[in-house]
Amino acid sequence: MLPSTELVLNRRIATEQVTGRAPSLTAALVRDGEITWWGSRGTVDGVRPDRTTQYRIGSITKSIVGAAVLRLRDEGRLELNDRLDEHVPGTAFGGSTIAQLLSHTSGLTSESPGAWWERSPGGSWTDLSASLTSGETKHRPGRRFHYSNVGYGALGELVATLRGTDWLDVVHAEILEPLGMHHTTAVPGGHGLATATGYAVHPFADVLLPEPAHDAGAMAPAGQLWSTLDDLARWTAFTGGRTGGVLDPGTVAEMREAATVDDSGGAWTAGYGLGFQLIQAGGKRLVGHGGSMPGFLACTLIDPATQTGAVAFTNTTAGVGIGSLTAELIAIADDHEPPLPAEWTPSPVEPRLLELTGLWHWGPKPHHLYAMSDGWLNLVPADGVGRASRFRPTGDDRWVGLDGYYAGETLTAGRVSDGTPTYLELATFVFTRTPYDPKAPVPGGVDPEGWRA
Incomplete structure (x- = not known):
């Protein structure tokens, strides 16, 4: 991008890293499917992070699992209005539909019972399912938006059941590898990549505390994955419609449609589709997902109208406004270097x-x-x-x-x-062709005396 634009972008992430006291922060701008700028601040093990440094992406994992579910729908293996128990029997919430689980409208509890799953080793699906009694359904299915990590644990089991293998194997084979996301993994440190350590920053002193990074087990589909700027840029382009044959672009457009809105804060500015978060910001309708796990914050957003998107990572539990930062990077790019509309050309009409x-x-x-x-x-x-x-x-x-x-x-x-x-x-x-043409089959007929003063 222009040096003047890059200066504004670099200043924005530099300001966020300082005010949020982030050990490291890295971000990239995606336009028309390609990274057009990237920058980073702070260090990972004493080295400035780059486009191949791995960070935990948390709930961005949900969007990828959602794509795996929609692949099953497009193959005719399920319908979105199917009840969960038609495919995964034996749960106390099997009456919820697959669409409701995808859009967080199943009414299911937000977190799994027992120890906080994000900081504790996860158990099996059998254990998780047994812990989810009827009391863990907090709202009538379909009534309202209620974010549920548990729901995506169930969707991971749905994918595993219908494919006959682990959900992670499905995601790697059907989504990550075809999109070239070779450095998106369930555990960090493979391929010789640098990996950010997740930290909590003391609220009243500039000291750090390492956060645990356990395997979440049956809850892993809600937030297990790690990734890089290069890989998440590819996923951002996928979200905008450059699907690489993994899904039909029309299916991804369906995933981007608002299935519900989050009105918990009054006037709504956010919603949820089928695995994607929707955000109204600065007159733009942005689509993507945020992610948080102990020690990490991440976000990917794109404006499908301009095909400008952004990705941001940081390795701190709190303090960085990762969603607003990502949205502002998109706004900076489109304000300073607005994309040109496609040229008009004549086309034949029958x-x-x-x-x-x-x-x-x-x-x-x-x-x-x-x-x-x-x-x-x-x-x-x-x-x-x-x-x-x-x-x-x-x-x-x-x-x-x-x-x-x-x-x-x-x-x-x-x-x-x-x-x-x-x-x-x-x-x-x-x-x-004319108002209430009496020669056409207008419902109810047309007064025979016609128009009058």
Whole structure:
């Protein structure tokens, strides 16, 4: 990036490292799938950390497990509305759906019973499941957002059961290796990489206390993994839609949709999809995940609209605003060097599609219908206020809504005998070339005396 932009980015992480009293802090900016800047402050074993230094990424692990679950869905091995006990029987919370577990709306307790799992050696799934009695469901499933680490322990067991092997083996074979994330591991120190030690920083003195880093056992799918800037940059690009064949981009877009919002603090600025956190910041809708484990904080976020993302790590338990830092790095990049829009180029449109374009009316309200590439359509209120949706073709004169109010609904073009389109039908609504055209099948009919003063 420009030297002036890099100066602002470097100053931002330098300020955070000092004010947060972080033993080390490292961050990278990702644009169009590539690292365009990275920087670090502090040291790991006396050496400045680089792009291959491993840090624990905590709950970013959840997004990777979520991708493994969606792969099973896309293969037809499960449905998101399936109850957990259809695939993993014998739990006290088996009535929760897979979608609810992915989006933290199952009502399940946030932490596993017993000793705090993040600082204690983990047990088996059998032990964890037996400890989760009916009293560990704190809310009616589907009622509200309630972050549950336990839920992702259950999703890890779901992946293991359906694949017939450990969830970690599945993640490595199906996600990490295909994306080139060779340095993302369950335990640190492999491949000869430098590894950050996790510390707690004393609140009233500049001294450190090493934090434990146990194998979390059955809770590992909630936060076990370690990674590097290079690897998490690849995952950030994946989150933005550069999926490398691991998932269909449409599936990742589905994971990014808000399944619930976190309104525990009043007006909501955050939500959760199917394994991804959603954040509203500075007019941007950012997607990714944060992570914290004793001694570590991590975050990855991307703005899918600009394809600018950021990754940040630090090896301290608290004190660094890792989420706000990551969001601000994205804002700095887009403010100082805004990405250029893709060039416009003409594209062919079939005559039957072209003749559908132009002015249509829902009752008296005018809309414009635009032809897009690949046979898509875009329906927009003429004044820009109201229900707008894009539509993907599914057959002759039929399209399905992709977003907005009409997502999932079918749009059909009605034609007269010579093939001229005279009306559009959409979710029982009829759009006509003129307001309430009496020659079209307007629901309820049209007053035979027509318009009057």
